[in-house]
Amino acid sequence: MKAVRVHAYGKRPSVDDVPEPKVTGPFDVLVQVGAAGLCRTDLHIVEGQWAEKSGVQLPYVIGHENAGWVREVGAAVTNVAPGDAVILHPLVTCGLCRACRRGDDVHCESSKFPGIDTDGGMAEYLLTSARSVVKLADGLEPAAVAALADAGLTAYHAVRKAVPLLHPGSTCVVIGAGGLGHIGIQCLVAMTAARVIVVDPNPRARDLASELGAHEVVENGDGLDDSAHVVLDFVGEQGAERVGLAMTRRAGSYFVIGYGGKVDIPTIDLISTERNIIGNLVGSYTDLDELMTLAAQGRVTLHTKQYPLASVNEAMDDLEAGRLQGRGILVP
Structure with a gap:
């Protein structure tokens, strides 16, 4: 064969x-x-x-x-x-x-x-x-x-874990609307009542995210610091991990799905804000x-x-x- x-x-x-x-x-x-x-x-x-x-x-x-x-x-x-x-x-x-x-x-x-x-x-x-x-x-x-x-199973697994944190009125930021991210967006829309904001520098990816039901699409994370109850990072490298962590609000949760980079945060910042960093493998x-x-x-x-x-x-x-x-x- x-x-x-x-x-x-x-x-x-x-x-x-x-x-x-x-x-x-x-x-x-x-x-x-x-x-x-x-x-x-x-x-x-x-x-x-x-x-x-x-x-x-x-x-x-x-x-x-x-x-x-x-x-x-x-x-x-x-x-x-x-x-x-x-x-x-x-x-x-x-x-x-x-x-x-x-x-x-x-x-x-x-x-x-x-x-x-x-x-x-x-x-x-x-x-x-x-x-x-x-x-x-x-x-x-x-x-x-x-x-x-x-790709779908990994995205679904992360969303499934995030569902209890995403009550009506909450905000979820999705970093990356590519191979995994575009599936995660659909799972979020199907399974939660959260406001979904998608960050992606690619205009075609942003158009796709809008078609799939994202409530807001932006090119970068400017203005989103301390805004999200949950961040789903489908990139996990090239600076996305720094931006993603910064977007979480106090007691927020940063889900790492894409990989290749490094999460670097002083431990005092974790305990003083009770932010969570959550790794995700396949479901x-x-x-x-x-x-x-x-x-x-x-x-x-x-x-x-x-x-x-x-x-x-x-x-x-x-x-x-x-x-x-x-x-x-x-x-x-």
């Missing part, structure tokens, strides 16, 4: 011929990939930012936002069958540890993360587990929802199931551009240069 593999950090991946994965375990699910989302994390992987954390052996297949059709299942799988359209939770989890048993499977003690620490889904086929597959509702196609498996299986309900209702939709698998480096160039609005989708 064709697959996108990283051979060396600092060099773009190549499309290689590799063996198809095989079903060997009772809970294995082999998925024919219908679409794989391109994430900024994929750029960070290529740059080597994840090398120490993942410990993955090169070369390997990247791609952690995946949807497609079940091709084959293990003997104990009962929740899906060959032919079913599915979206995949990005983690393969054990289901037995304490975190899994309380529904916090993102922190599974023995998880695998296809596309991060093992072979992922920028390929024609991907091997996952029965615990990771969510059947798509009728009318949802893999290419339309694939990026919800991580749980339950989060993904709930997000797919919003997608089926048409309340969360992805703005995408499709590329053939062979054009992965063109897609990466577009993402890195800021030419890609919404989310890039690779179609095998």
Whole structure:
């Protein structure tokens, strides 16, 4: 099968011929990939930012936002069958540890993360587990929802955590209306009565934010200091982390979703104002199931551009240069 593999950090991946994965375990699910989302994390992987954390052996297949059709299942799988359209939770989890048993499977003690620490889904086929597959509702196609498996799930997870803080009359500032941010805006509008202000220097992104229901869109954070009950930072680098923290009011919460930068604040400023800094990883299986309900209702939709698998480096160039609005989708 064709697959996108990283051979060396600092060099773009190549499309290689590799063996198809095989079903060997009772809970294995082999998925024919219908679409794989391109994430900024994929750029960070290529740059080597994840090398120490993942410990993955090169070369390997990247791609952690995946949807497609079940091709084959293990003997104990009962929740899906060959032919079913599915979206995949990005983690393969054990289901037995304490975190899994309380529904916090993102922190599974023995998880695998296809596309991060093992072979992922920028390929024609991907091997996952029965615990990771969510059947798509009728009318949802893999290419339309694939990026919800991580970008959407991460955005939803952050909004879900912020919901109790966003009472009617509160203000939420969203930094970045790109691949994650445009999903977060829709989740906020669907799930809260807060006033949503979007900050993005890109005029096309601001136009999109307005179309998606943002109450106000601005180019930068001027005049927003100490204004927000919650800030959702979908950038997390290049100064956004400094601006985002400054926007929170006393007892406000700064949610870090994008990454690459550094949060630097004197501890006395934290305790004297009781500001909160909250990290956000990808969401749980339950989060993904709930997000797919919003997608089926048409309340969360992805703005995408499709590329053939062979054009992965063109897609990466577009993402890195800021030419890609919404989310890039690779179609095998």
